[in-house]
Amino acid sequence: MIPNYDEKYDADSVFSPEDAIEAQGDGLPDCPRAIILGYQDVLHEIVRTQTADVTTLVRSQKLYSLSDTVGFIPVNEFGIGAPATATVSENVIAAGAEVVIMLGGCACLQPEFAPDAALFPTRAVRDEGVSYHYVPADQPVRATSALVDRLTDTFTAADFETHRGPTWTTSAMYRETGKEVEHYLESGFISLCMESAALWAVCQYRGVDTATIHQIGDYLAPGRWTPESGGERGLPEMLPLAVDALEAYIHSG
Numbered sequence: 001m002i003p004n005y006d007e008k009y010d011a012d013s014v015f016s017p018e019d020a021i022e023a024q025g026d027g028l029p030d031c032p033r034a035i036i037l038g039y040q041d042v043l044h045e046i047v048r049t050q051t052a053d054v055t056t057l058v059r060s061q062k063l064y065s066l067s068d069t070v071g072f073i074p075v076n077e078f079g080i081g082a083p084a085t086a087t088v089s090e091n092v093i094a095a096g097a098e099v100v101i102m103l104g105g106c107a108c109l110q111p112e113f114a115p116d117a118a119l120f121p122t123r124a125v126r127d128e129g130v131s132y133h134y135v136p137a138d139q140p141v142r143a144t145s146a147l148v149d150r151l152t153d154t155f156t157a158a159d160f161e162t163h164r165g166p167t168w169t170t171s172a173m174y175r176e177t178g179k180e181v182e183h184y185l186e187s188g189f190i191s192l193c194m195e196s197a198a199l200w201a202v203c204q205y206r207g208v209d210t211a212t213i214h215q216i217g218d219y220l221a222p223g224r225w226t227p228e229s230g231g232e233r234g235l236p237e238m239l240p241l242a243v244d245a246l247e248a249y250i251h252s253g
Contacts, residue, residue: 001137002129002132002133002137003132003133008133009136016094017058017087017090017091017093017094018094020058020091021057021058021091021094021095024056024058024059028094028095028096029055029056029057029063029095030055030095030096031057031063031071031092031095031096031097032065032066032067032068032069032070032071032097033069033070033096033097033098033099033250034069034070034071034097034098034099034100034101034246034247034249034250035063035070035071035072035073035092035097035099035100035101036066036070036071036072036073036101036102036103036239036242036243036246037072037073037075037085037088037089037100037101037102037103037104037195037199038072038073038074038075038076038102038103038104039074039075039076039080039102039103039104039105039195040076040104040105040235041076042234042235042236043072043074043103043235043236043239044074044076044077046236046239047064047066047072047074047239048064050066051064051065051066053065057073057088057091057092057095058091060077060078061073061077061078061088061091062074062077063092066243067243067247069246069247069250069251070243070246070247070250071092071097073088073092075088075102080194081128081171081194081195081198082128082129082130082131082169082171082194082195082197082198083130083198085102085130085195085198085199085202086130086134086198086199086201086202089198089199089202089203090202090206093202093203093206093208097208098208098209098250099147099208099209099210099246099249099250100199100202100203100208100209100210101147101151101210101211101212101213101242101246102195102196102199102212102213103213103215103235103238103239103242104193104195104212104213104214104215104235105193105214105215105216105217105218105235106119106167106191106192106193106214106215106216106217107191107192107193107217107218107219107220108190108191108214108216108218108219108220108229109168109181109184109185109189109190109191109192109219109220110163110185110189110190111219111221113161113163113190113216114161114231115216115229115230115231115232116160116161116216116229116231116232116233116234117160117161117162117163117216117231118155118160118161118162118163118213118214118215118238119162119163119164119165119167119190119191119213119214119215119216120143120148120151120152120155120162120163120164120211120212120213120214121143121164121165121166121167121190121191121196121212121214122142122143122145122148122164122165122166123140123141123142123143123166123167124141124142124166124167124168124169124196124197124200125166125167125168125169125184125189125197126141126169126197126201127168127169127170127171127172127197128169128170128171128194128197128198129171130197130198130201130202131169131197131198131200131201132201134201134202134204134205135201135204135205141197141200141201141204142200142204143196143200143210143211143212144203144209144210144211146209146249147209147210147211147249148164148211150245150248150249150252151211151213151242151245152164153245154241154242154244154245154248155213155238155241155245158237158241160233160238160241163190164190165188165189165190165191166187166188166189166190167189167190167191167192167193167196167197167212167214168180168184168189168191168192168193169192169193169194169195169196169197169198170192170194171194173194176192176220178222178223179222181220181221181222182222185221185222190214191214191216192220193212193214195212196212199212200212209249213238213242215229215231215234215235215238216229216231217229
């Protein structure tokens with residue numbers, strides 16, 4: 001069982017994200033109210049060419065300001081999966097972020113979804129380890145419903161096919177078995193990723209809003225893996241829509 005120590009949830013941490021940030025000697029950086037976490041090089045390249053407004057959050061973690069209210073962090077430069085996502089999320093929340101979302105690729109579990117559809121998970125099966133250090137096993141982790149509504153409406157208005165449903169978060173990429181995939185497919189799960197449960201658990205624990213936008217990177221079926229989705233629109237087209245939705249969400253109060 002995770003965590004191994006039972007009396008964890010009411011205990012204070014020995015080392016906090018504020019400690020890590022302030023240890024750099026420059027104090028807390030100015031952090032936009034909403035943050036997009038990115039995981040693919042294509043997003044980092046787009047952001048890097050569009051803005052020169054970049055600061056360092058902790059160590060080498062870059063924070064790009066896309067607008068007065070929205071920032072972007074290329075998590076893939078720091079690492080991948082649940083631990084990296086949780087650490088970066090903690091840092092931006094400590095610096096003042098009120099909304100943290102992830103925009104990244106996923107494995108699609110529903111073969112009928114169009115390859116350039118946008119997926120918006122609503123709850124997560126927690127098949128990793130990080131989330132259990134924030135939220136007990138008997139409590140669900142979910143995306144913020146009002147934020148998912150805003151994101152879905154924005155993408156639908158831009159003629160994206162959109163889908164909502166549960167997602168499966170696992171850290172064991174090479175141990176996704178056929179029977180598991182079949183189970184989640186038949187149970188209506190829309191996607192598989194390595195980060196959502198951890199991100200949402202951190203945000204739930206810290207009291208900030210959160211959501212996930214999934215671009216279909218590949219398809220996973222019980223006996224088959226299709227490595228390329230072949231969609232005509234993907235992360236480059238999704239990024240400005242995510243920014244627009246987050247700005248509207250922040251300004252709506």
